[in-house]
Amino acid sequence: MLKRKLSKKEQYQQLLKARNQLTISIILLPIILIVLYEFLENWLENEKLVIIIIIILLVLGFLFTIFHFLAYDLCPWCKHQFFMSSRKLGNSRGIDIFFRKKCCNCKEPKNPDSFLD
Ligand SMILES: [Zn+2]
Numbered sequence: 001m002l003k004r005k006l007s008k009k010e011q012y013q014q015l016l017k018a019r020n021q022l023t024i025s026i027i028l029l030p031i032i033l034i035v036l037y038e039f040l041e042n043w044l045e046n047e048k049l050v051i052i053i054i055i056i057l058l059v060l061g062f063l064f065t066i067f068h069f070l071a072y073d074l075c076p077w078c079k080h081q082f083f084m085s086s087r088k089l090g091n092s093r094g095i096d097i098f099f100r101k102k103c104c105n106c107k108e109p110k111n112p113d114s115f116l117d
Pocket of ligand 1: 075078082107
């Protein structure tokens, strides 16, 4: 597969876009499943089956969302993971992932705002 080589700026913008999609998915997924639960509850007699279906969809949804995100979680500068620190796992605060603008491994970009139009 031939891919046009993206500039660091484009890669960085893609990275932030992927992070936003992750945030939206994590917020939307439970809402979708609650609506789905209401729907399935009326449609299926067996409530246990409904709960099992919802749990399977929840797990699949989160796995898909996270793996999709991890595919983009690559720092344009150091080629390590941008949001998830691979070296100092104990140091990273989980919530950082939703606010981080700099790579957790190499601290690039030095001036994040210059990359955002
Ligand atoms: Zn980096």
